[in-house]
Amino acid sequence: xxxxxxxxxxxxxxxxxxxxxxxxxxxxxxxxxxxxxxxxxxxxxxxxxxxxxxxxxxxxxxxxxxxxxxxxxxxxxxxxxxxxxxxxxxxxxxxxxxxxxxxxxxxxxxxxxxxxxxxxxxxxxxxxxxxxxxxxxxxxxxxxxxxxxxxxxxxxxxxxxxxxxxxxxxxxxxxxxxxxxxxxxxxxxxxxxxxxxxxxxxxxxxxxxxxxxxxxxxxxxxxxxxxxxxxxxxxxxxxxxxxxxxxxxxxxxxxxxxxxxxxxxxxxxxxxxxxxxxxxxxxxxx
Amino acid sequence: xxxxxxxxxxxxxxxxxxxxxxxxxxxxxxxxxxxxxxxxxxxxxxxxxxxxxxxxxxxxxxxxxxxxxxxxxxxxxxxxxxxxxxxxxxxxxxxxxxxxxxxxxxxxxxxxxxxxxxxxxxxxxxxxxxxxxxxxxxxxxxxxxxxxxxxxxxxxxxxxxxxxxxxxxxxxxxxxxxxxxxxxxxxxxxxxxxxxxxxxxxxxxxxxxxxxxxxxxxxxxxxxxxxxxxxxxxxxxxxxxxxxxxxxxxxxxxxxxxxxxxxxxxxxxxxxxxxxxxxxxxxxxxxxxxxxxxxxxxxxxxxxxxxxxxxxxxxxxxxxxxxxxxxxxxxxxxxxxxxxxxxxxxxxxxxxxxxxxxxxxxxxxxxxxxxxxxxxxxxxxxxxxxxxxxxxxxxxxxxxxxxxxxxxxxxxxxxxxxxxxxxxxxxxxxxxxxxxxxxxxxxxxxxxxxxxxxxxxxxxxxxxxxxxxxxx
Ligand SMILES: Cc1cc2nc3c(=O)[nH]c(=O)nc-3n(C[C@H](O)[C@H](O)[C@H](O)COP(=O)(O)OP(=O)(O)OC[C@H]3O[C@@H](n4cnc5c(N)ncnc54)[C@H](O)[C@@H]3O)c2cc1C
Ligand SMILES: Cc1cc2nc3c(=O)[nH]c(=O)nc-3n(C[C@H](O)[C@H](O)[C@H](O)COP(=O)(O)OP(=O)(O)OC[C@H]3O[C@@H](n4cnc5c(N)ncnc54)[C@H](O)[C@@H]3O)c2cc1C
Ligand code: SF4
Ligand code: SF4
Ligand code: FES
Numbered sequence: 001x002x003x004x005x006x007x008x009x010x011x012x013x014x015x016x017x018x019x020x021x022x023x024x025x026x027x028x029x030x031x032x033x034x035x036x037x038x039x040x041x042x043x044x045x046x047x048x049x050x051x052x053x054x055x056x057x058x059x060x061x062x063x064x065x066x067x068x069x070x071x072x073x074x075x076x077x078x079x080x081x082x083x084x085x086x087x088x089x090x091x092x093x094x095x096x097x098x099x100x101x102x103x104x105x106x107x108x109x110x111x112x113x114x115x116x117x118x119x120x121x122x123x124x125x126x127x128x129x130x131x132x133x134x135x136x137x138x139x140x141x142x143x144x145x146x147x148x149x150x151x152x153x154x155x156x157x158x159x160x161x162x163x164x165x166x167x168x169x170x171x172x173x174x175x176x177x178x179x180x181x182x183x184x185x186x187x188x189x190x191x192x193x194x195x196x197x198x199x200x201x202x203x204x205x206x207x208x209x210x211x212x213x214x215x216x217x218x219x220x221x222x223x224x225x226x227x228x229x230x231x232x233x234x235x236x237x238x239x240x241x242x243x244x245x246x247x248x249x250x251x252x253x254x255x256x257x258x259x260x261x262x263x264x265x266x267x268x269x270x271x272x273x274x275x276x277x278x279x280x281x282x283x284x285x286x
Numbered sequence: 287x288x289x290x291x292x293x294x295x296x297x298x299x300x301x302x303x304x305x306x307x308x309x310x311x312x313x314x315x316x317x318x319x320x321x322x323x324x325x326x327x328x329x330x331x332x333x334x335x336x337x338x339x340x341x342x343x344x345x346x347x348x349x350x351x352x353x354x355x356x357x358x359x360x361x362x363x364x365x366x367x368x369x370x371x372x373x374x375x376x377x378x379x380x381x382x383x384x385x386x387x388x389x390x391x392x393x394x395x396x397x398x399x400x401x402x403x404x405x406x407x408x409x410x411x412x413x414x415x416x417x418x419x420x421x422x423x424x425x426x427x428x429x430x431x432x433x434x435x436x437x438x439x440x441x442x443x444x445x446x447x448x449x450x451x452x453x454x455x456x457x458x459x460x461x462x463x464x465x466x467x468x469x470x471x472x473x474x475x476x477x478x479x480x481x482x483x484x485x486x487x488x489x490x491x492x493x494x495x496x497x498x499x500x501x502x503x504x505x506x507x508x509x510x511x512x513x514x515x516x517x518x519x520x521x522x523x524x525x526x527x528x529x530x531x532x533x534x535x536x537x538x539x540x541x542x543x544x545x546x547x548x549x550x551x552x553x554x555x556x557x558x559x560x561x562x563x564x565x566x567x568x569x570x571x572x573x574x575x576x577x578x579x580x581x582x583x584x585x586x587x588x589x590x591x592x593x594x595x596x597x598x599x600x601x602x603x604x605x606x607x608x609x610x611x612x613x614x615x616x617x618x619x620x621x622x623x624x625x626x627x628x629x630x631x632x633x634x635x636x637x638x639x640x641x642x643x644x645x646x647x648x649x650x651x652x653x654x655x656x657x658x659x660x661x662x663x664x665x666x667x668x669x670x671x672x673x674x675x676x677x678x679x680x681x682x683x684x685x686x687x688x689x690x691x692x693x694x695x696x697x698x699x700x701x702x703x704x705x706x707x708x709x710x711x712x713x714x715x716x717x718x719x720x721x722x723x724x725x726x727x728x729x730x731x732x733x734x735x736x737x738x739x740x741x742x743x744x745x746x747x748x749x750x751x752x753x754x755x756x757x758x
Pocket of ligand 5: 215216218219221224225234
């Protein structure tokens with residue numbers, strides 16, 4: 001049992017959990033993820049580590065409710081525990097002093113990429129964080145990222161906060177001013193694809209942290225396979241970070257919909273139907 | 287009874303769930319011998335002096351010996367005889383490829399059906415589980431040895447690891463199993479389906495380990511969560527056994543392989559078995575398909591096909607590039623699959639997968655067998671121009687597996703060969719790193735449960751020796 005020592009809602013359908021997992025907290029390196037298997041009957045959900053405290057032996061995860069399984073996590077209260085948490089999985093982020101680096105985050109990816117941006121800053125980079133959300137109510141990790149960034153830009157699709165528009169527009173401006181050496185992006189697949197598309201003509205090295213469907217997270221099933229540079233790679237052991245200019249994002253987006261038909265069924269008939277349903281519908285449409 | 291009379295006793299057929307019923311459930315297909323059947327089958331054994339069957343068994347079980355006990359209804363003694371060489375009779379009796387091992391060389395089998403050694407072994411294994419609390423019955427967990435103060439870390443929880451753990455705990459060593467998944471048991475739990483090997487049996491064997499003080503820590507990926515260095519240096523483990531298996535799926539590298547609906551057998555079986563996708567009370571998603579194509583010819587391909595049938599597919603087609611006689615799967619599995627309606631396409635190989643986002647079909651080519659290759663098996667070669675399409679909304683690739691990409695990390699300096707197997711001394715199963723031993727599929731053993739178990743016994747002896755010679 002992995003005890004939840006803190007739990008709070010950060011934004012609409014976005015929840016933070018701090019979990020006791022001393023072995024993982026001690027071993028974790030920036031960029032590595034964990035898998036949470038909430039109960040015997042649950043799916044195994046891969047989740048990024050938004051923060052870690054090796055002394056306290058705790059990990060922080062931020063979960064966005066998308067489907068049945070992410071919703072199920074939100075039924076767990078502080079003091080309760082998840083049945084299984086395994087990790088740290090995947091390769092650590094390659095961190096070096098590139099010079100000027102941009103972190104481009106979208107939605108829950110802003111939490112997922114927080115430690116990476118922080119590590120880039122610690123390595124001596126001038127870090128510009130560009131974070132985007134659909135609307136003001138969904139903004140998370142703004143203060144955390146502001147603290148570790150040299151510059152922070154917030155965009156909202158509907159213009160309700162910060163700069164109106166998409167992160168890629170703000171990124172284009174940053175690319176037009178000379179000097180950007182490295183871009184790291186974490187967020188929804190269409191956003192990461194757009195980021196890769198935006199930086200490619202500038203020849204700026206761009207890394208994306210991919211989020212395919214996974215089962216074991218140890219290279220045993222191949223569910224997480226992604227095409228990078230024309231080759232099949234297992235994101236759980238070879239990634240999750242890859243050269244964004246080489247990733248086949250269309251394939252990734254398609255594979256993420258592997259179970260979308262079934263998922264709707266589970267959402268409709270599942271045992272955990274709850275007040276969040278309308279919210280989820282909105283997310284699935286959005 | 288003389289030999290002639292014995293030869294006239296009819297082979298006792300294993301009672302089975304009828305095919306028409308079992309395709310709708312995941313309950314065990316084979317129902318097990320009744321006591322009467324077991325006694326009748328035991329009577330067919332000629333008690334050969336040279337007992338070729340023993341040579342055929344990878345662990346040389348005293349087969350005539352246990353059969354003789356069984357005939358006298360001394361079931362506990364008979365089971366104990368098997369236990370001397372095989373820790374898991376209820377498991378091996380069910381899933382050993384007997385027709386290639388003990389039963390292949392049984393004298394009775396020369397003229398008719400070989401003695402059902404596996405079925406008898408299963409009978410005794412099951413008897414033991416049912417009578418574990420009876421007086422005078424030893425399940426192997428009864429003795430409580432004096433603690434030696436030595437600690438052994440066992441990585442993985444497949445048959446090799448469970449054997450090492452049991453053997454060493456019974457010698458008084460403190461044993462901890464570290465398993466990456468959330469349930470222990472290895473392939474016996476995530477690969478082999480319930481209808482062939484009920485999980486309750488594996489759980490019972492694991493329960494026996496708890497009785498002798500073995501601690502099992504799940505969710506521990508050695509090389510990631512903890513390293514062998516940490517185990518040996520910081521946590522005081524005196525020796526380590528690596529039973530990592532060889533579970534990383536091989537894909538074919540064909541166009542369209544990443545279309546939705548194309549699975550590795552490992553993913554498909556893990557979802558079905560470990561994650562119980564076939565049960566409504568589990569959240570595990572799996573694509574329900576109408577027409578399924580399975581590629582391969584081994585046990586994995588059979589298990590995947592038979593699971594697909596049970597999940598309700600209208601048509602399941604097995605595509606294998608050689609012919610029926612070359613299929614490496616257990617004969618019983620092939621027969622059962624056929625009865626359940628599996629459609630076999632021999633001498634056929636996929637060339638690409640068709641579809642836009644979801645797989646819609648598989649283009650195949652016919653093969654013919656050419657000259658024998660280096661392994662002595664005739665090499666399949668494509669017949670040009672023979673391409674055709676099998677319609678399928680699900681494809682399961684079961685052409686084999688290799689050592690996990692995490693193995694080098696887990697092995698922590700122990701050397702691997704060019705195929706990724708951990709290199710071991712054939713006698714002691716010691717790796718090139720002192721104090722670290724390995725066995726089972728990760729060292730390239732025969733890919734059977736009994737071979738993994740044999741490795742476990744061998745390594746346990748060597749580890750015990752190693753611990754006793756080390757000054758405290
Ligand atoms: C390495 C890694 C790190 C991750 N980190 C986080 C994290 O920090 N926080 C977090 O909330 N999620 C994270 N995810 C995604 C998470 O694991 C789940 O896949 C996601 O929450 C959907 O789960 P679900 O079962 O509730 O939804 P599903 O039932 O799987 O899907 C609901 C809808 O969401 C879409 N969808 C499914 N999976 C994803 C996905 N991975 N990304 C985007 N859309 C998807 C589907 O197409 C579907 O329409 C990560 C994934 C990976 C592989
Ligand atoms: C579908 C299928 C059907 C089969 N059918 C039969 C059959 O009918 N008869 C037969 O005799 N054989 C069969 N086999 C083969 C047999 O199951 C294997 O040969 C046997 O299980 C190998 O045992 P093992 O001890 O090497 O470990 P495995 O059973 O392979 O288990 C290895 C374990 O180690 C764990 N692990 C791996 N890396 C790490 C790590 N770094 N840290 C912690 N844990 C780790 C894995 O999660 C796994 O649980 C079948 C195999 C498959 C896949
Ligand atoms: S362990 Fe397997 S090979 Fe040996 S006697 Fe039993 S069934 Fe036969
Ligand atoms: S070879 Fe067959 S008949 Fe002879 S002892 Fe073995 S099982 Fe009995
Ligand atoms: S999640 Fe199974 S191989 Fe990556």
